[in-house]
Amino acid sequence: MDRAELVELLSPEGLRLLDSLPEWQAKTDIVGAVSDLRRRGHSPSLVAAVLTQSKLRARAKAKFGDFAARMLFTEAGxxxxxxxxxxxxxxxxxxxxxxxxxxxxxxxxxxxxxxxxxxxxxxxxxxxxxxxxxxxxxxxxxxxxxxxxxxxxxxxxxxxxxxxxxxxxxxxxxxxxxxxxxxxxxxxxxxxxxxxxxxxxxxxxxxxxxxxxxxxxxxxxxxxxxxxxxxxxxxxxxxxxxxxGIGRAALVVGDHGADELTAAADSEDAPVGPLGEYLYEPDGAVIRARLIGDLARGHGAWMLSSGIAYLTADTAFESPFAQGFRVLERLPVDERQLRQALRARDIGTLEIKKRGSDVDPAALRTRLKLQGAASATLVMTREEGRHVALLVERMPRAGQVSSAP
Missing domain, CATH: 3.40.50.150 (Vaccinia Virus protein VP39)
Structure with missing residues (x-):
């Protein structure tokens, strides 16, 4: 948007026109909307400006909620x-x-x-x-x-x-x-x-x-x-x-509030051990803050492999700082054998998660050509340095209690 377009948009006519538009939807007929506004005598530049703002307001609801309906935006802004x-x-x-x-x-x-x-x-x-x-x-x-x-x-x-x-x-x-x-x-x-x-x-x-x-x-x-x-x-x-006293913090914000993990500095990683009955994927904020070790020690968990952000434990726990999975079984890492194992379990819809593996989940999913009726989650990672394929079941994530700083 240049200065002239903004001046036209901020005119009484421009703002009234913008506020009169129906909420932008993915199915909005752009060509039809442009034609209608042009027939009503509005300039091409004003039509383009108000339709762009209507689209940006719809996108902005994810960040600004109801406030977006009265705000103006630029794409980059x-x-x-x-x-x-x-x-x-x-x-x-x-x-x-x-x-x-x-x-x-x-x-x-x-x-x-x-x-x-x-x-x-x-x-x-x-x-x-x-x-x-x-x-x-x-x-x-x-x-x-x-x-x-x-x-x-x-x-x-x-x-x-x-x-x-x-x-x-x-x-x-x-x-x-x-x-x-x-x-x-x-x-x-x-x-x-x-x-x-x-x-x-x-x-x-x-x-x-x-x-x-x-x-x-x-x-x-x-x-x-x-x-x-x-x-x-x-x-x-x-x-x-x-x-x-706080040098590192991971703040996790969700539908139920916010929870925070803090420390004076980066935490030392927990020891590495064999796969337990449960697998845990720390929230990205915890990983970035390098507080995985503190999270593990707080729940009796350990690292599945050095340098890989998966924790494992024999006892289930709920935490807003990690997504938990119950380990159902180990599957073959070899792609041909993996395909056979998944087909034998009638799995057609597969979520693939990976850490420490160079597999491309989208490409692998395409190559597997699954057609079954069941859905599942597969984790491709390392256990004590060795490649593993784990069939897991996602566990409910802990509700978040408001404790934001």
Whole structure:
């Protein structure tokens, strides 16, 4: 979206038209919608803008819930925006730390700013891109204590501001295509700038969950967050918004609340042993935080193989930090024998999970050509270094009790 399109969208006519559209559905007839709006006298640019926003609002419900219906978005801004539920946890840290005024430096479409303002904090939101800054200003209109400035993060005057939140841009757009940056030194603003602010105020920095751990400064709190089983971010916290004694944290957010596993530092892996009656796959946040050993010791479990994130135990346990499986039987690793074994069990629908194996689950599933009536889960991994194929039964995952920081 360019400046002219945004101006047209933000006109009374544009906003009325956008709000009058039915909710976007996957089956929406785009050609028919365009034709109808053009027949009603709307310009091609406005029609394109409102239909794009309608589609983005539908996608944004996963992150913003009902708030999405009154917000505006850009493609890149929505992709990088923090889920509102997680943004509320960020805001809670600043509120509990007594930080009354927070600078959201590189605010994008304003998702984190919205959460900060919702807990009655004063917010200065800065965005270098003019169109995105205007969209953030629109999204923050209901909050009197929020203001948006069209400035680079590095240029914002921070006098009188007690804390900063930064979500450095990890993507660049060129020629209409967006590319993810693999080198943290290329982020905007730079990590040197973001981390350097901690010398003067409380700071939180959002990074991708797969960020090289070498960039995490010593002595800070690093918290990996998963939502619904997907690891969505690494939060690095400094000063008053970092919790004493916690260097590593795995926060697991689900339908029933949030649970957290914390430690002062990476935990030592548990010993390796033979397959027990149960197999456990730690949540991705636990794996990223390197707290698998603590999880294992807390439940009398052990590692199935060195360097592979599967635990095993002879006693069943429930945990929000791991998905459990009951081991039904071992199957042959050889593909021909494996096919015969699965067909003998009338298995036609097969979920394939793998760690420590170079098998491509989709390609293997195709080659197996299963046609039975039953469904099953197969785990391809290693036991004490040896390849194994395990037929398992998924166990219910523990309900999550709210205990978020």
């Amino acid at each position: 929505l992709e990088q925006a923090t889920r509102l539920r997680v943004a509320a946890l960020h805001a809670g840290r600043f509120s509990r730390a007594g930080v009354g005024h927070v600078a959201d430096l590189g605010c994008g479409i304003g998702g984190d700013s919205l959460a900060l303002a919702a807990v009655d904090l004063e917010v200065t939101s800065a965005e270098a891109d003019e169109v995105t800054a205007a969209i953030a200003a629109y999204n923050l209109t209901p909050f009197e204590k929020a203001r948006v400035v069209h400035e680079r993060a590095e240029d914002v005057h921070l006098g009188g501001i007690g804390g900063a939140w930064l979500d450095p841009a990890r993507r660049v757009t060129s020629g209409g295509r967006t590319r993810r940056l693999s080198d943290a030194s290329d982020y905007t603003p730079s990590l040197d700038f973001a981390f350097g602010l901690a010398d003067r105020m409380a700071v939180g920095v959002k990074l991708g969950p797969g960020t090289d751990r070498d960039v995490i400064p010593p002595g800070v709190e690093a918290q990996w967050v998963s939502v619904g089983g997907d690891v969505v971010e690494l939060g690095v916290w400094f000063g008053a918004v970092a919790r004493p």
